[in-house]
Amino acid sequence: MNTMNMLDKNLDTKTTKIAARDVNVYYGDSHAIKDVNVEIDANTVTAFIGPSGCGKSTFLRCINRMNDTIDVCRVTGDILLDGEDIYDKRVDPVQLRARVGMVFQKPNPFPKSIYDNVAYGPRIHGLSRNKAELDEIVEKSLRRAAIWEEVKDRLHAPGTGLSGGQQQRLCIARAIATEPEVLLMDEPCSALDPIATAQVEELIDELRANYSVVIVTHSMQQAARVSQKTAFFHLGNLVEFGPTGQIFTNPDDPRTESYITGRIG
Amino acid sequence: MTDFSPTPDQPAVAQNSLLTQSKRTIKRNSAEARFKAYGIAAIGIGLVMLLVLVTTIFGRGTGAFQQTFITVNVELLESKLDKNGERNIEDIKRVTTFGYAPLIKSAMQTAVADLGIETSLKSKHMAGLLSKNAVAQLRAYVLANPEKIGETIEFRFLAQSRVDGYLKGRVSRDSIENDKNISPEQLDLVDALVAAGVIEKTFNLDFITGADASDQRPEAAGMGVSMLGSFFMMLVVLALALPIGVAASIYLEEFAPKNWITDVIEVNIANLAAVPSIVYGILGLAVFINYMHLPMSAPLVGGLVLTLMTLPTIIISTRAALKAVPPSIRDAALGVGASKMQSVFHHVLPLAAPGILTGTIIGLAQALGETAPLLLIGMVGFIASNAPSTIGEGLLSPNSAMPAQIYEWAKRADPAFYERAWGGIIVLLIFLVTMNTVAVILRRRFERRW
Numbered sequence: 001m002n003t004m005n006m007l008d009k010n011l012d013t014k015t016t017k018i019a020a021r022d023v024n025v026y027y028g029d030s031h032a033i034k035d036v037n038v039e040i041d042a043n044t045v046t047a048f049i050g051p052s053g054c055g056k057s058t059f060l061r062c063i064n065r066m067n068d069t070i071d072v073c074r075v076t077g078d079i080l081l082d083g084e085d086i087y088d089k090r091v092d093p094v095q096l097r098a099r100v101g102m103v104f105q106k107p108n109p110f111p112k113s114i115y116d117n118v119a120y121g122p123r124i125h126g127l128s129r130n131k132a133e134l135d136e137i138v139e140k141s142l143r144r145a146a147i148w149e150e151v152k153d154r155l156h157a158p159g160t161g162l163s164g165g166q167q168q169r170l171c172i173a174r175a176i177a178t179e180p181e182v183l184l185m186d187e188p189c190s191a192l193d194p195i196a197t198a199q200v201e202e203l204i205d206e207l208r209a210n211y212s213v214v215i216v217t218h219s220m221q222q223a224a225r226v227s228q229k230t231a232f233f234h235l236g237n238l239v240e241f242g243p244t245g246q247i248f249t250n251p252d253d254p255r256t257e258s259y260i261t262g263r264i265g
Numbered sequence: 266m267t268d269f270s271p272t273p274d275q276p277a278v279a280q281n282s283l284l285t286q287s288k289r290t291i292k293r294n295s296a297e298a299r300f301k302a303y304g305i306a307a308i309g310i311g312l313v314m315l316l317v318l319v320t321t322i323f324g325r326g327t328g329a330f331q332q333t334f335i336t337v338n339v340e341l342l343e344s345k346l347d348k349n350g351e352r353n354i355e356d357i358k359r360v361t362t363f364g365y366a367p368l369i370k371s372a373m374q375t376a377v378a379d380l381g382i383e384t385s386l387k388s389k390h391m392a393g394l395l396s397k398n399a400v401a402q403l404r405a406y407v408l409a410n411p412e413k414i415g416e417t418i419e420f421r422f423l424a425q426s427r428v429d430g431y432l433k434g435r436v437s438r439d440s441i442e443n444d445k446n447i448s449p450e451q452l453d454l455v456d457a458l459v460a461a462g463v464i465e466k467t468f469n470l471d472f473i474t475g476a477d478a479s480d481q482r483p484e485a486a487g488m489g490v491s492m493l494g495s496f497f498m499m500l501v502v503l504a505l506a507l508p509i510g511v512a513a514s515i516y517l518e519e520f521a522p523k524n525w526i527t528d529v530i531e532v533n534i535a536n537l538a539a540v541p542s543i544v545y546g547i548l549g550l551a552v553f554i555n556y557m558h559l560p561m562s563a564p565l566v567g568g569l570v571l572t573l574m575t576l577p578t579i580i581i582s583t584r585a586a587l588k589a590v591p592p593s594i595r596d597a598a599l600g601v602g603a604s605k606m607q608s609v610f611h612h613v614l615p616l617a618a619p620g621i622l623t624g625t626i627i628g629l630a631q632a633l634g635e636t637a638p639l640l641l642i643g644m645v646g647f648i649a650s651n652a653p654s655t656i657g658e659g660l661l662s663p664n665s666a667m668p669a670q671i672y673e674w675a676k677r678a679d680p681a682f683y684e685r686a687w688g689g690i691i692v693l694l695i696f697l698v699t700m701n702t703v704a705v706i707l708r709r710r711f712e713r714r715w
Contacts, residue, residue: 064600066596066599066600069595069596069599071522071523094602094603094604095602097599097600097601097602098601098602101600101601101602102596102600103600104593104596104597104600106593108591108593108594108596108597109597110594110597110598110612111594111616120598120601120603120611121601121602121603124601124602124603124607124611125602171597174597174601175600175601177601178601178602
């Protein structure tokens with residue numbers, strides 16, 4: 001862990017949070033991710049872009065081992081979180097997911113109250129000793145997800161009764177309530193209108209102070225707005241990875257340029 | 266109008282006004298109208314059949330809930346019942362039901378004479394209007410109240426089934442020509458006694474709470490004990506099938522790896538649901554009775570057999586309910602770091618509960634109405650036991666079940682039993698409708714969580 005961090009420090013002032021080494025993913029016979037090597041920095045928003053079916057969501061789900069739930073899915077290579085291989089046999093995926101939170105494409109609040117939605121993670125991980133502490137965690141998470149003002153008077157109303165944008169921010173609050181180190185977001189704004197999208201994007205930018213955020217998006221404007229680093233995937237390959245500004249203005253690879261300018265994808 | 270087809274020189278789609286329908290539109294619309302008519306006809310036929318079924322059942326069965334009773338004063342003669350006059354219960358017990366017959370004969374004779382009814386019948390034939398159960402009823406009363414010996418007490422005896430049938434219109438003077446159980450003179454007496462208010466037809470609670478009775482006494486037969494038999498079987502089915510079925514479904518649906526073994530299990534469960542119930546019956550006979558030596562005719566064995574039969578139904582409906590829970594809920598739970606089991610028990614199972622409950626209750630209702638497997642494990646037949654006093658006794662002592670009791674009555678010769686079979690069907694249907702209603706209510710209540 002130390003040696004790796006030192007190596008990274010030579011290249012960049014930021015520390016590497018997640019490092020993928022020669023990651024391959026297979027769904028049965030199909031080869032979904034091919035030899036991906038990527039280093040995701042701490043306190044940075046990293047965007048994954050690419051045409052549909054290029055493997056960006058698959059790769060995202062590898063980072064918290066959500067692919068384990070798919071029987072035919074097989075992952076080779078190493079993904080290191082703070083230098084530890086998360087695919088090591090000794091790693092319990094449940095423990096990993098407490099540190100690597102996830103927000104899904106479709107808002108998926110539990111059919112419980114707003115309070116219980118947020119409190120669920122802290123409860124199962126034992127993060128609070130009493131009701132007052134739990135209340136505090138719930139309020140803090142909802143505030144950070146920029147939804148507190150809208151729901152503070154109806155915490156015991158069902159989470160499924162909120163609007164789409166509110167539901168997605170509730171899901172973000174739920175994800176950050178367990179104090180993860182990394183937050184994975186799989187197209188979090190695809191079901192939202194522009195106003196809700198703007199709110200979520202603002203939130204992502206604020207979350208950067210505490211977390212590494214990895215966001216999969218189809219909107220290149222969004223990637224350009226919120227991320228500091230961008231990775232372009234194409235047909236299962238990581239084509240190009242670099243600072244967002246460079247990817248969008250001066251890409252090295254002709255495929256990246258074609259995609260960004262709208263010629264492929 | 267409806268069956269003109271497009272001619273070759275005419276284009277299929279007319280290029281004119283929207284206000285007139287093109288030929289294709291007319292054809293499509295008439296096809297739709299025809300289909301709707303078929304559907305309405307199908308529902309209509311179904312409703313008519315249901316109506317016929319319900320009216321037949323209620324028309325024939327409601328008679329079983331009413332019974333004819335004869336009220337007479339019986340003098341409990343000390344000379345017949347307790348010759349020593351010591352009121353020693355052992356002495357009184359020594360008098361069999363035959364010893365009580367003369368009391369009833371004289372009671373009937375006195376009653377007829379007091380009312381001033383002219384009849385040529387002997388006292389034996391007058392007493393013949395009463396059920397053969399009357400002596401037993403009288404003896405049971407005396408044994409319970411020995412201090413009453415010597416007094417004259419008013420009793421309400423069941424009338425024998427021919428008298429009952431006569432009042433219900435089932436027996437007529439023409440139909441008894443060759444009937445040695447009753448004579449026209451006796452019917453004359455019945456008419457006179459009905460006019461005097463001694464014989465009357467009232468609601469018969471014993472049909473719902475009583476035990477089965479022998480071939481000679483259809484008027485005394487009731488559903489009660491077989492109802493308890495069904496109850497104990499359902500207890501066994503619920504206690505075994507629900508946990509086993511739900512646990513198996515959760516494991517298969519949420520945890521089991523998808524490989525050829527689980528595929529084979531899945532196919533087998535689907536096939537087991539279609540296995541005729543008599544097959545489960547013979548399996549129960551071979552395994553539970555012949556091999557494991559569990560008692561014959563016991564509701565425990567019946568419950569075990571019906572558990573086997575109900576399990577596939579419960580597993581299939583539970584798995585369907587689990588499948589219907591959106592995967593996004595599982596992802597959400599796993600995403601915040603819940604374990605697989607926490608995601609299932611905290612989120613998936615509560616959402617699937619209404620479906621599981623409905624499936625279980627429908628499985629139970631199916632088991633409640635099942636007769637065929639019970640034939641093979643001896644739960645059908647003349648079982649006129651008393652109501653069991655403990656749960657253990659209820660599970661292990663021989664008993665029948667409601668549908669088996671109905672089957673038993675339906676195959677007996679006396680038409681009075683036939684009426685009771687229909688009455689039994691009404692009781693069974695009330696149970697089934699109640700259970701299905703409970704299923705619907707529970708489903709509604711659980712689904713209306715928000």
